[in-house]
Amino acid sequence: MKRYFLGCTAVVFLAGAANAADMPTKAMPVKAPPPVSYDWTGLYVGGYFGDAIAESKTHTDPPGNNGTEFGANRLNDKGLTFGVTAGYNWQFDPHWLVGVEGDFGWLDIDRTNIEWNDRPLVGLKSDWYGTLRGRLGYVAGPSLLYVTGGGAWVHLTDTFGGGAGGLAAVTNSATPTGWTAGGGIETKLSRAWTAKTEYLYINVGDTNFAADPYGVVGTPTTVGHSFHVIKTGLNYKFGEPFFDGLPLFGTSSMLPSDHNWGGFYAGVNVGGGISNVHTIGGSGTQPAGSEEDVNGSGFAGGGHVGYNLMNVLNLLGSSWFVGAEGDIGYLGIRGSEADWFDTGHIFSDKTSWYGTARARVGTSTGPALLYMTGGAAWVNLTDSLTTGATVASGSRTGAGWTIGGGVEVALDARWSARLESLYMDVGHQLLMSSPGSYSDFKDRFTVVRAGLTYQFGGGPIIGSRY
Numbered sequence: 004m005k006r007y008f009l010g011c012t013a014v015v016f017l018a019g020a021a022n023a024a025d026m027p028t029k030a031m032p033v034k035a036p037p038p039v040s041y042d043w044t045g046l047y048v049g050g051y052f053g054d055a056i057a058e059s060k061t062h063t064d065p066p067g068n069n070g071t072e073f074g075a076n077r078l079n080d081k082g083l084t085f086g087v088t089a090g091y092n093w094q095f096d097p098h099w100l101v102g103v104e105g106d107f108g109w110l111d112i113d114r115t116n117i118e119w120n121d122r123p124l125v126g127l128k129s130d131w132y133g134t135l136r137g138r139l140g141y142v143a144g145p146s147l148l149y150v151t152g153g154g155a156w157v158h159l160t161d162t163f164g165g166g167a168g169g170l171a172a173v174t175n176s177a178t179p180t181g182w183t184a185g186g187g188i189e190t191k192l193s194r195a196w197t198a199k200t201e202y203l204y205i206n207v208g209d210t211n212f213a214a215d216p217y218g219v220v221g222t223p224t225t226v227g228h229s230f231h232v233i234k235t236g237l238n239y240k241f242g243e244p245f246f247d248g249l250p251l252f253g254t255s256s257m258l259p260s261d262h263n264w265g266g267f268y269a270g271v272n273v274g275g276g277i278s279n280v281h282t283i284g285g286s287g288t289q290p291a292g293s294e295e296d297v298n299g300s301g302f303a304g305g306g307h308v309g310y311n312l313m314n315v316l317n318l319l320g321s322s323w324f325v326g327a328e329g330d331i332g333y334l335g336i337r338g339s340e341a342d343w344f345d346t347g348h349i350f351s352d353k354t355s356w357y358g359t360a361r362a363r364v365g366t367s368t369g370p371a372l373l374y375m376t377g378g379a380a381w382v383n384l385t386d387s388l389t390t391g392a393t394v395a396s397g398s399r400t401g402a403g404w405t406i407g408g409g410v411e412v413a414l415d416a417r418w419s420a421r422l423e424s425l426y427m428d429v430g431h432q433l434l435m436s437s438p439g440s441y442s443d444f445k446d447r448f449t450v451v452r453a454g455l456t457y458q459f460g461g462g463p464i465i466g467s468r469y
Contacts, residue, residue, distance in 0.1 A: 274452025305332015
């Protein structure tokens with residue numbers, strides 16, 4: 004999964020540099036704003052909130068249960084995160100900076116399922132995490148496009164056993180060390196304050212148990228852990244007036260920009276998709292409540308079109324906007340799980356394309372948009388369940404809903420870069436397997452993507468010189 008998100012972050016990073024540095028602004032039919040110096044050097048602190056997705060794989064190597072079978076159980080869960088950030092930037096060139104950043108926060112992951120058929124409980128719980136990372140960024144006026152990477156720590160508790168059959172539950176609490184990589188967009192709200200949207204992929208490796216879920220010593224169990232964190236934050240830079248105005252509810256302190264956000268736009272986006280699919284089964288050989296999560300990831304890419312209507316909420320200030328946006332693109336998620344101790348049971352899902360039709364609402368700082376979005380979603384997908392020689396499969400274009408948000412920053416008078424995430428729930432489908440057992444696939448997916456957008460038409464400078 005990490006290669007897709009690092010790729011999309013790099014696309015925004017490089018495209019932003021190319022557009023901001025090389026495009027001939029003299030050809031644009033708008034007046035350029037007066038020069039403004041944006042100083043990023045210094046110490047900063049802040050806070051953030053967002054979403055987190057956990058993926059774990061618990062597996063027993065051969066000879067496995069009773070020396071005959073092995074397999075895996077995977078968990079995925081979606082939760083909230085919030086915390087604090089501190090860092091230091093050094094802007095060594097008008098367009099480039101390096102920095103170091105650390106964060107510490109709550110990570111609300113708590114997922115337990117009844118493992119398919121054999122029924123031991125399998126669980127994953129996390130409560131906090133921290134990272135210490137370097138940053139390399141390109142400064143495009145009041146905005147920063149950056150990549151980041153370094154060390155990561157997650158405090159977690161793994162559980163297996165318990166449930167039916169009188170198996171004793173075994174837990175293992177640890178704080179493994181791993182690594183993280185990602186990227187983001189940060190934009191100035193004023194001299195002192197910035198807003199940031201960031202994606203981090205975190206991998207803290209494996210934890211180990213001495214036995215399998217049936218207590219068979221000599222068949223150790225390994226649990227691998229990875230997390231996706233998508234967060235939005237607000238940072239304060241020391242050395243600037245603390246009460247420096249935030250341009251969120253009016254225009255008095257909006258930053259200058261020659262980018263007119265109103266009207267029609269079109270663009271392209273690339274990123275990655277993550278499977279949040281859960282299955283619940285019962286009847287026949289599967290006890291009611293049997294579960295299996297299907298983890299998977301893949302490339303996402305496509306195009307988007309939309310329209311922004313600016314200055315619509317005058318009671319809150321003319322910086323607020325509403326808009327409508329649609330997109331369609333390729334979604335190459337692939338996931339396949341062989342059940343723990345029943346490797347003839349295989350749960351799979353794959354996707355081929357997705358589309359959304361959404362509203363957007365947010366505020367403009369002048370050179371940036373901060374927004375939330377939601378609406379309808381469609382995903383073309385195939386779910387399948389294999390039990391021995393029997394394969395039950397269902398292909399459909401699931402319809403449902405989506406919600407998300409992001410940040411978009413101007414690169415020049417026409418072009419902008421964005422980073423956003425969308426969570427999509429497109430319903431479920433019931434698959435029957437022999438002898439009369441069923442599995443209900445609940446199809447949910449997350450897409451994190453970066454994009455470039457072209458705004459049609461021109462417009463006057465927004466706001467006044469800061």
